[in-house]
Structures are given as structure tokens and as C-alpha cells.
Amino acid sequence: MTETNPATRPPEYAAIRTDGLTRRFGSTVAVSDIDISIPRGTVYGFLGPNGAGKTTTIQMLTTLLPPSSGAGWVMGVPITNRDRVKSHIGYLPHESPVYESFTAREQLAYAADLRRMEAAAADERIETLLDRIDLIDAANDRIGTYSQGMRRKVGLVQALLHEPDVAFLDEPTNGLDPRASRTVMQMITEQVEAGMTVFLSSHILSVVEELADTVGVLYEGQLVAEDTPAELVTRTECTDGAGTLEEAFLDITTDYTTTANVR
Template identity: 60%
Template sequence: MPSIETTALTKRYGSTTAVDQLDFSVPDGTVYGFLGPNGAGKTTTMRILTGLTTPTSGSATVAGVPVTNRDSLRPHIGYLPEEPPLYEQATAYEQLEYVAGLRDLPSRETQNRIDELLDRLDLSPDDAATRIAEYSKGMRQKVAYVQAVLHDPDVAFLDEPTSGLDPRAARTIRELIGELSDEGTTVFLSTHILPVVEEVADTVGILYDGKLVAEDTPDQLTQRAETGETRTLEDAFLELTSTDPAQDDTEETYG
């Protein structure tokens, strides 16, 4: 059974169509790289799939639960939005324990998991006991990541998880994403950093103007259908999301 499944998913804001007839499915325990230029509709799609906004038409299920059933959906998902949702006046420990409490996680195990994850991300106990208002962008990102996966969700939605991180921390996050997937969590990953997607994603979907213009494995996407020669994922992305009318041809090739 797919972890995420959408059928003709559409979201309109007035006369603007942000997400247009989206059909895709993500198998359990895989990493789905969700790419697209700015304004393509990635964040809107993620907000629909996390139940934060309702679709105008079509349907979607996450972990077998319709996204419109928010109360049943919540225990299954973890969400790291592009802007880390943190409280400036709290410390990392306070914030994470607070969120764990809201999810009814057992305190001893949670404490261990928080310590382990913070340690993996090079956040010292002193850092974790400091107010978030004093954190750098990278430190905020790390705490927000821990917050999103703390409860071992069935599906983790990660929007630019490596944004603002130094190379070492970014690598750790990539490793953690791999481990999440190995442990059975489905990861829905949106990022502009294409090497990250190339490294960790099992499947890549490219969204352009609200439509899914390509979906395949990274290897297949970087392979030219006509000639068989390889190119980078960046080349493929640029071709597929070009405003050039020739894109219609590429859509047929990869769609």
C-alpha cells in the first residue's frame, strides 16, 4: 500500500491554480524527492498533504488516512517547513520536550532520543539549554529537524531540511534521512539542493506550474531517452522546468 497517494489533487487560490491535477504515489519506506522551481506549488502540496490546507478538488491519502481527516492524520506525520517553527523564548530542550509531551511520547525514551539526535547534529547540551532566540539559522534548522522526526512518524515531510547547514551537518541530515527510510519511514523531501536528492531519493517528482512534469528514479531522469547519454539532475531539472516551448517534448519523454 502506498504511503502517499494523490488523485487529481488540485488547489486554487482565486483564479490562480497552485496545484493542478496532481497524481502520484509514494511507496512505504522510500524517499521521494519533490523538486520544482520557486512558485511551482511544492509548499502548497506539502501543506495539503499535512492537512494544513484543504484541496479545492481531488483527493490524497497519507499513511492510508485521507488528508482531510486531520485528527487521524496527525499521529502519522512529521513536518519540517521551510521556516523552522520554533519558539524564540524557549530553549531547544524545552521546545522538544514540549512537543514530545503534546504527542504523548514516553519521557525517558524521548529524552534519550532527543539527546541522541542532538548529539548526531553536533548540538551540545549547552547549546540545547540556550534560548532559541540566540541560535544561528543552522542551529534552528537542526532543532526543527529533530522536532519533525522525534515521534518516529510514518511519513516525514521535509521542506529544505539542509537549508542553512554547514557541510558536515548537511551530511548528517542526509545520513539521518537514509536511516529514517531504512527504519520504514517514508520521507517526502522538497529541496533545491539537487545533489541531496540525487544521493538520497528513490524517486524524484518534478513539479512545474502546479503540474507533475516528470517522475522517475534519479538514474532514469539523468538518462537521455533518445541518445542514452547521461546528464546531471540539474540539467534534467532545467530542461523540464524551462519556459521554452520545447519542454512539451521533454514532458512526453519523461512523463
């Protein structure tokens, strides 16, 4: 059977789909006419330099910011339906949303209560994830005493706590040491193997290269490239087989800038 083109699939087929998604701030176009279709149970790496529109795109997909035009769906639900979309997603923004006066256990119990998780199941999952992310010994300390990396861990656990269908993770390894980064990457892989879809934004391109099934490159608000990490590397000047996604990213954005300047 011939595989259907992702762009023509119905919205409910994909975990995330957009059709001409656009956001303007006055006369400034932050995100322009984005079309993506992300299969369920995959990792989508979302790359771009600072100011490219990555955060704006994520905020639209997580219902925090309405689009100026176009449409989007998460698990087949229009992003205009905020409550239903929120029931499907977990979100780790660039700055972990935690209360400094809470302990890690209190923060996660509060998050579980907001998600209306059953108390016993929530407690068990909290303990499992705290142990996995190596925070169990500090779980009763105030978050205000935590390092940046420890706060990041709490934010990640909070995003994954309710086992969402789709997790939006913005720089999940930011501030983590290599060992903790490896643990986070393993956790993401396990969640995806269990059926979760992950929308991953990171400036650490080695993380994206290892985890992502597909990579989209956003530049000046436009999706300028989209393919598997291996294919993106192959399409660039890195033809000796030793190229990296970082080199491919630099080539893609440089080529786009050069072409735009010529026009």
C-alpha cells in the first residue's frame, strides 16, 4: 500500500498538524504560513536561531497564544479549543514553571491535583520519576534552594507527570550535567516508545540529532527545511559522511540568508 502524503492526511491522523499557521504582532510577522504534520509516537526536533519564531509557534500549539491566521490541531483537536487541547499535552517552557517556596514533592503534588490525577497513582508516579531523575534525596528541599539544573528536572517531571499524549519540551537538557542529560534523553525515548509524541526544541543539536525522527528548521518565521536528521546532513555540503546536524543547520540557514539577500 502506498503511504499517504502527510500533508494530505486528516488532522486526527497526526499528533500535531498545522495549516498555514501564522502569528503577527502589529506589522511584524513572527511566524508565517507554517505547515507541519507530525505522526503520533515520534520526536519532532524544532530548530532555529534566537528570534526565529520557535517560542511563538510553541505558544500557539499549546493554546497560550492565538494564531493570527491559519489553523492547528493537537491530537485532532483544534488549538482554538483550549481546554481539550490542554487535556492532551504537557509543556516544559524555557523557564521551568515552579514555585520557589514549594518542595519538589509539593510542586508535583500540586501539578497532579491540577490535572485531577488520582492521588495514589499520582504519588506513585511522582516517586518513580523523582527517583529516575535523581531528585529523590532532595525532594523535600525548597525549590528556591535548587540549582538551575535541579529546577529543570522538576519542570520536566511536571510536564511528563500525567503521561500526556503530546509533550512540548523547550530545552529539556538546559543546565544539566552530561549524566543528567543522558538520563533525560533516555526518559524521552522511553516515553515515545510508550506512544507519546514529543515536540522538542533545543539549541543542543546533538540532542536533537540523536532523538528526533524528523527535524524542522525555522528561520525568520518560516519553515525553511524539514526532513530526517540524516537526510538534512546529506543535503548539505557535508558529503563525506562525517557531517553533523549542527553543520547542516548552519548550511541551511546560511543558504536561506544568501538567497533572501539576492532577492
